[in-house]
Amino acid sequence: MSIPASTRAERAFTRAEPDARRQSLIEACAQVLAHNGAAGTSVRAIALEAGVSPGLVGHYFAGIDALVAATYGQVEAQVSAALDSALAQAGTDPRARLDAYVTASFAPPIASGELLATWIAFWSLVRSRPDIARQHDEQYARFRARLEALLAACGVAPARLRHTAIAVTALVDGLWLELSLSPGAFSAAEACAIARAQLDALISTSRSAY
Amino acid sequence: MSIPASTRAERAFTRAEPDARRQSLIEACAQVLAHNGAAGTSVRAIALEAGVSPGLVGHYFAGIDALVAATYGQVEAQVSAALDSALAQAGTDPRARLDAYVTASFAPPIASGELLATWIAFWSLVRSRPDIARQHDEQYARFRARLEALLAACGVAPARLRHTAIAVTALVDGLWLELSLSPGAFSAAEACAIARAQLDALISTSRSAY
DNA sequence: ACACTTGTTATACGATCGTCCAACAAGCAA
DNA sequence: TTGCTTGTTGGACGATCGTATAACAAGTGT
Numbered sequence: 001m002s003i004p005a006s007t008r009a010e011r012a013f014t015r016a017e018p019d020a021r022r023q024s025l026i027e028a029c030a031q032v033l034a035h036n037g038a039a040g041t042s043v044r045a046i047a048l049e050a051g052v053s054p055g056l057v058g059h060y061f062a063g064i065d066a067l068v069a070a071t072y073g074q075v076e077a078q079v080s081a082a083l084d085s086a087l088a089q090a091g092t093d094p095r096a097r098l099d100a101y102v103t104a105s106f107a108p109p110i111a112s113g114e115l116l117a118t119w120i121a122f123w124s125l126v127r128s129r130p131d132i133a134r135q136h137d138e139q140y141a142r143f144r145a146r147l148e149a150l151l152a153a154c155g156v157a158p159a160r161l162r163h164t165a166i167a168v169t170a171l172v173d174g175l176w177l178e179l180s181l182s183p184g185a186f187s188a189a190e191a192c193a194i195a196r197a198q199l200d201a202l203i204s205t206s207r208s209a210y
Numbered sequence: 211m212s213i214p215a216s217t218r219a220e221r222a223f224t225r226a227e228p229d230a231r232r233q234s235l236i237e238a239c240a241q242v243l244a245h246n247g248a249a250g251t252s253v254r255a256i257a258l259e260a261g262v263s264p265g266l267v268g269h270y271f272a273g274i275d276a277l278v279a280a281t282y283g284q285v286e287a288q289v290s291a292a293l294d295s296a297l298a299q300a301g302t303d304p305r306a307r308l309d310a311y312v313t314a315s316f317a318p319p320i321a322s323g324e325l326l327a328t329w330i331a332f333w334s335l336v337r338s339r340p341d342i343a344r345q346h347d348e349q350y351a352r353f354r355a356r357l358e359a360l361l362a363a364c365g366v367a368p369a370r371l372r373h374t375a376i377a378v379t380a381l382v383d384g385l386w387l388e389l390s391l392s393p394g395a396f397s398a399a400e401a402c403a404i405a406r407a408q409l410d411a412l413i414s415t416s417r418s419a420y
Numbered sequence: 421a422c423a424c425t426t427g428t429t430a431t432a433c434g435a436t437c438g439t440c441c442a443a444c445a446a447g448c449a450a
Numbered sequence: 451t452t453g454c455t456t457g458t459t460g461g462a463c464g465a466t467c468g469t470a471t472a473a474c475a476a477g478t479g480t
Contacts, residue, residue, distance in 0.1 A: 015447075021457080042437065044438090052458080053459045054459090056459080059457075059458075124330045166400070169388070171381050174382070185376075194373050200415065269427075
């Protein structure tokens, strides 16, 4: 009844470096999240996307939550790298650097409906899983700290640094979220213009507080 | 084998007004979303919470997505009512009304980790379901339109009205989101202060554009 | 009192879920 | 070669999912 092994045309077994396999599972998870949404993201779908048997997911990750968390971590690293790249191309003028850092969030690969699915899936775990809440807090703190440095270089008063960074982070997050959720409401170019205008207003008033 | 009907001690059957039943299912859905998160929200869990048999959910809603959408609609109505109430208590000064409208988003019942679960569950449906995307767009447009009216009363130039409203909406959304996701990052009072400062900056610069 | 409508229950059904595990394949050491 | 370690497979397992449906309970009109 069973098919003899000799008739197998496909190579179903390929061994990979553990790190590479982990990486491919993370990428498959991101793909499935982007295509099927959070509700349609299952171990089987991810394994299928990665071209791997379902059992292997459990071999590398404690559960699907851990895989989603790892995927979010990788997405965050990519976003961070994109911001770094924007910063590197911005030259030395403090204000230009700040603008580049902020507006990079509204261009690919950061502003993308596909990334949003990963973010939402991650957010849905924050409230119930303390470890994931900590991961989120760390990512948020990191983003804000870098923003504070850029703002300080633009002459924002130290006493206002914290609140200004929170404000800019909220603005960027809000614009990015809406841009990803419904691209028709306003354009990426508008988001950049809005953010720049807001930065103008914030920096001038904050500088006057010296 | 079967238990005679006469031995049933509990009254398992209670008929309700269709609207009241719909309402109770929506409230149960919100409860389950708040307690179990989006992943733990199933037809059975909702029916159990509402004290009703699972089949009844299908009798009132086409599917669980429709119930989530209805729940989001109700939450949005509650938020809108809370904002109206804040506006009603704000008096007649345009700037005070704007402040009240904006900062109300950072106080109960709007700023709440429980509400966040409903929002996230709804967001996760936006990308794949056009009808839900439309519902989201309408809600967003409604909020922004009211904000535009309040900003216009504060002297914001008409040409800047649209961008200013988008900016304030993004700021409020970003602050609200972070406040709900990780209450430890900053306090509600800080969010209010940040929003007020931002409004100051926006209105003064926008007024100067006359 | 009677049939009729309709909200509601309880259950059954097939599909899919996450997890587990014995068998297997490849590389490595001896 | 032989044995051992380990990445990998593929299917089994029980649980839970959304949905469909027949039986039932309470009004309602006649």
